Structure formats: C-alpha cells, structure tokens
Amino acid sequence: MIKIKDLKKSFNGKRVLDGVNLEIDKGKITVIIGRSGEGKSVLIKHIIGLLKPDSGQVLLEGEDLTKLDESEWNKTRRRFGMLFQGAALFDSMTVAGNVGFPLREHTNLDYKDILETVKDKLKRVGLVGVENMMPADLSGGMKKRVGLARAIIMDPEIVLFDEPTTGLDPIMSDSIADLMLDTQEQLKTTYIAITHDILLTYKIADKIAMLHNGKIIEEGGSKDIKETKNPVVRQFIEGNAEGPIRVY
Amino acid sequence: MREFLEETGRKTRTVVEISGQIGLMLSQALMWIFVPPYKWRNIIKQMEFVGVQSVFVVVLTGSFTGMVLALQSFEALKRFGAESMVAPTVALSVARELGPVLTGLMVAGRAGSAMATELATMRVTEQIDALTTMAINPTRYLITPRILAGILMLPILTIIADFVGIIGGYVIGVKMLGINSGVYIARTVDYLTFGDIMDGLIKSAVFGLILTLSACYYGFYATGGAEGVGKAATRSMVLGCVLILASDYVMTSMMY
Numbered sequence: 001m002i003k004i005k006d007l008k009k010s011f012n013g014k015r016v017l018d019g020v021n022l023e024i025d026k027g028k029i030t031v032i033i034g035r036s037g038e039g040k041s042v043l044i045k046h047i048i049g050l051l052k053p054d055s056g057q058v059l060l061e062g063e064d065l066t067k068l069d070e071s072e073w074n075k076t077r078r079r080f081g082m083l084f085q086g087a088a089l090f091d092s093m094t095v096a097g098n099v100g101f102p103l104r105e106h107t108n109l110d111y112k113d114i115l116e117t118v119k120d121k122l123k124r125v126g127l128v129g130v131e132n133m134m135p136a137d138l139s140g141g142m143k144k145r146v147g148l149a150r151a152i153i154m155d156p157e158i159v160l161f162d163e164p165t166t167g168l169d170p171i172m173s174d175s176i177a178d179l180m181l182d183t184q185e186q187l188k189t190t191y192i193a194i195t196h197d198i199l200l201t202y203k204i205a206d207k208i209a210m211l212h213n214g215k216i217i218e219e220g221g222s223k224d225i226k227e228t229k230n231p232v233v234r235q236f237i238e239g240n241a242e243g244p245i246r247v248y
Numbered sequence: 249m250r251e252f253l254e255e256t257g258r259k260t261r262t263v264v265e266i267s268g269q270i271g272l273m274l275s276q277a278l279m280w281i282f283v284p285p286y287k288w289r290n291i292i293k294q295m296e297f298v299g300v301q302s303v304f305v306v307v308l309t310g311s312f313t314g315m316v317l318a319l320q321s322f323e324a325l326k327r328f329g330a331e332s333m334v335a336p337t338v339a340l341s342v343a344r345e346l347g348p349v350l351t352g353l354m355v356a357g358r359a360g361s362a363m364a365t366e367l368a369t370m371r372v373t374e375q376i377d378a379l380t381t382m383a384i385n386p387t388r389y390l391i392t393p394r395i396l397a398g399i400l401m402l403p404i405l406t407i408i409a410d411f412v413g414i415i416g417g418y419v420i421g422v423k424m425l426g427i428n429s430g431v432y433i434a435r436t437v438d439y440l441t442f443g444d445i446m447d448g449l450i451k452s453a454v455f456g457l458i459l460t461l462s463a464c465y466y467g468f469y470a471t472g473g474a475e476g477v478g479k480a481a482t483r484s485m486v487l488g489c490v491l492i493l494a495s496d497y498v499m500t501s502m503m504y
C-alpha cells in the first residue's frame with residue numbers, strides 16, 4: 001500500500017535518513033524499531049507529510065506523497081490518523097472535545113451525533129465516563145487511549161503510531177497492544193508503529209523493520225527477526241550494551 | 249574587525265530571515281480571513297482573551313497615567329499662570345500617545361506573552377502537528393483568529409484607557425489641584441478633536457497586529473521543550489514592545 005523509496009533527510013548537515021526503503025502492506029501492522037534518536041519519528045513524519053524529504057519518494061498506491069501541495073494533502077490526510085508520542089491532546093479542550101474535534105471540523109454532524117460517536121469510540125479504547133475531563137487530569141495511559149480514539153474517529157485507512165507504549169508500565173503497555181490489535185482487527189486498517197518496545201513489537205507486528213544509521217537494515221516477520229544473524233539486530237532485540245552498536 | 253563584520257553579517261541575516269518569516273506568516277494569516285467558512289467561536293474566544301481579560305490592567309494603567317499627567321503638567325503650567333491648560337494637556341497626551349502606547353505595551357505583556365506560551369506549548373507537545381495531521385490548517389485555526397482579535401480589541405481597550413485617563417486627570421485637576429470643574433470640562437472639549445482620538449485608535453490597531461503577530465511568530469516556531477516555551481514568551485514580548493515603540497514613532501511622524 002505504501003512504498004518508501006530511497007528516502008533521505010538531513011537536518012543542519014546531519015544526515016538522519018540515509019536512503020530508507022520499505023514496503024508497508026495494506027491491512028497489516030508494520031512495526032519499525034530502532035534506537036532512540038535513530039530518526040524513527042522523522043521517518044513517520046515523512047509518511048504523513050509533516051516533513052519534506054531532501055530526496056526520495058513516499059508512494060501511496062502509486063501516488064508520490066512528497067510531491068503533493070497543501071490542498072492535495074488536505075484530502076489525502078483524511079485517509080490517515082496519527083497517535084503522537086505524547087498523545088498531543090489539545091490542552092484547551094475536554095476529552096470529548098479532543099476526540100470529536102475532527103468530526104466537528106470536517107463533517108456536518110450535530111452535537112448529539114458527535115457525542116454519540118465519541119462515546120462509542122472511547123468505549124472501544126476502554127474509557128467510560130471521561131468525556132468531560134481535561135487532558136491535564138489524565139494519566140499517561142489514559143492520554144494514549146484518548147489519543148488513539150481521536151486517531152481512529154474518522155475511520156481512517158492508515159493509522160500511524162509514534163511510540164504507543166513509551167512511558168507506560170508493562171501492564172498498561174500490554175493493554176495498549178491489545179487495543180491496537182482489537183481496533184485493527186475490526187476494520188482491517190493499515191497500522192504503522194514505531195517503537196523501541198520489543199515486547200510490543202513481537203505481540204502486534206505482522207512485519208518488523210529495523211532502522212539503523214538511517215537505513216532499514218533488516219525486515220521480516222517476528223520469527224525472522226528473532227532468528228536473525230545480523231549482529232546489530234541481535235544486540236537490539238536482546239538489549240545488550242555490548243556489541244556492534246556502541247553506546248556513548 | 250573581521251570578527252565584527254562577520255557578527256554583523258550574521259545578525260543582519262537573522263533579521264532579514266525573521267522579517268521574511270513574519271511577513272509570510274502575516275500574509276497567510278490575512279489570506280485566510282477571506283476564506284469561508286468562518287470559525288466565529290475561535291475568533292470570539294480570542295477576542296475575549298485579548299480584550300475582556302485585559303480591561304482591568306488597562307483601567308489601572310489608564311487612570312494612573314491620567315492622574316500623574318495632571319500633576320506633572322500642573323507643575324509646569326502653573327509657572328505660566330495657565331493652570332486650566334492641564335485639561336487639554338492630559339486629554340491630548342492620553343488620546344494621541346499614552347492611551348494607545350501604554351495599552352499596547354500592557355497587552356503585549358499580559359496577553360501577548362501568554363499567547364506565545366500557549367502556542368509554544370502546543371508546538372513542543374506536537375499539538376500543532378496533530379492539527380496538521382487532522383487536515384486542519386494551523387495558520388487558519390491558530391494564527392488568523394489571534395491576529396484578528398488583536399486588531400479589533402486594541403482600539404476598544406484604547407477607548408477605555410483614554411476615557412479613564414481623562415477622568416483620572418479630571419479628578420486630580422479638580423479635586424486636588426483646585427481647577428474649576430466647568431472650566432476643566434470646557435477646555436477638554438474645546439481642544440480635543442475627533443481626529444486626535446482617531447489617530448490614537450489607528451495606532452492601537454497597528455499595535456494589536458504587532459503584538460499578536462510577534463506572539464504568534466515566536467510561539468508557532470518554538471523549539472526545544474520547556475525551555476523553548478519560556479524563551480518564546482520573553483522574545484515575543486521584547487520584539488512586541490520594541491516594534492510598538494518604533495512603529496509609534498513612525499506613525500506619529502506621519503500623522504502630524
């Protein structure tokens with residue numbers, strides 16, 4: 001469904017993406033792993049047009065997204081949803097205001113219908129009776145759930161997840177993983193997640209790709225990755241300080 | 249010498265770059281004014297934030313300024329035996345100059361820096377990116393209503409400042425300095441023209457544009473986490489105040 005071709009991006013002369021090639025399959029969960037600061041967020045921001053590459057392409061069903069202008073993007077972006085690393089909820093709005101925001105801006109539904117849809121989506125992420133709370137009063141895990149509800153409120157075809165479990169305890173992480181599997185199952189949405197949470201990765205991924213030094217150095221199913229001989233990938237999945245990747 | 253030239257060059261480039269970015273932001277924000285549908289709720293919320301919540305500080309500054317002007321000018325005018333001229337001195341200074349300028353500076357300090365803080369927080373916590381991913385244009389949603397609110401509310405606040413300033417002058421002039429009340433009012437009405445007040449209000453609309461634009465600029469392009477948020481607030485206030493005073497000089501010299 002999405003094909004990333006030789007994507008390159010530098011910031012102030014520092015190369016972050018150095019020719020990324022990756023295929024993302026429709027209706028599957030693709031997980032991109034890599035160390036902190038490797039450019040995972042930068043990569044995902046190229047998929048949804050928050051950043052423009054220096055060179056390379058991001059093809060969505062054959063159409064090069066990097067060539068779109070703002071008005072074309074506005075149409076294409078409605079096919080996407082995104083959950084941000086810190087959930088990125090709007091501080092000035094209640095939970096219901098946040099989750100219903102895309103509906104309010106892009107549809108003619110009236111207040112009652114929007115609230116109905118919002119409650120339904122919140123229930124699907126396991127939250128009941130929080131509609132009138134403010135984001136500042138939510139725990140980290142609840143914020144992620146609200147962010148997920150907001151990301152899927154318009155029933156997008158593709159959802160991007162930037163570190164869906166970072167900063168959560170293992171039990172909460174696992175329940176987010178379950179939620180991702182549940183919500184993905186229902187509509188057969190295409191999910192793309194970036195993370196360094198290896199447990200989450202094994203649990204949800206149909207396909208795993210590892211980003212290292214600005215390139216995808218290995219890709220495959222959970223089984224392929226677990227059995228890989230690539231020493232860099234081995235070091236990452238086993239969490240060793242010793243190995244080819246040097247820790248400064 | 250070379251170092252000095254290089255430093256100057258760098259500074260000049262930054263100034264040119266920032267002016268360019270601010271100009272671009274302004275033109276995009278203004279363009280969205282003419283594109284329906286209009287988000288009234290957003291505009292009204294910002295007008296309330298810039299306007300209603302600033303009334304208190306503006307009343308305070310306005311009245312004290314009028315009072316102090318009366319005292320100061322009385323000292324000077326007494327020497328020419330022209331005590332009753334305190335009235336037009338206060339009225340003209342407030343309407344033409346101090347009303348708009350002090351209102352602009354106070355609102356830049358209060359609403360401008362709060363605006364920069366809010367936008368910068370939205371930037372560093374990716375809320376602005378979130379808007380973009382939801383196919384909402386952040387300039388249209390965040391910048392246009394704020395700039396409009398500044399342009400519309402500053403003249404209203406200035407009218408309030410002018411009014412309480414003149415009242416403050418009257419109270420001091422009449423109750424404390426013993427100028428005849430009827431004479432004070434007559435002198436004020438004689439000398440203060442509609443044009444004086446209008447000149448002040450035009451200035452204040454420009455100040456409203458300046459202070460919201462500089463808040464939006466530093467907030468919108470903030471980087472670097474919590475520290476960046478603080479920097480955005482300070483910088484926007486410094487730039488806002490300097491530009492208000494500089495543009496005040498330019499406009500005043502054009503208006504005479």
Ligand SMILES: Nc1ncnc2c1ncn2[C@@H]1O[C@H](COP(=O)(O)OP(=O)(O)OP(=O)(O)O)[C@@H](O)[C@H]1O
Binds near residue numbers: 041
């Ligand atoms: N807008 C930007 N301007 C300049 N440099 C940037 C920008 N965005 C990212 N970078 C740099 O790109 C590199 C990769 O950042 P990125 O946020 O993609 O890492 P990451 O893999 O998501 O890490 P983490 O797991 O910590 O979120 C970092 O060195 C960062 O400083």
Ligand SMILES: [Mg+2]
Binds near residue numbers: 040041085
């Ligand atoms: Mg990241």
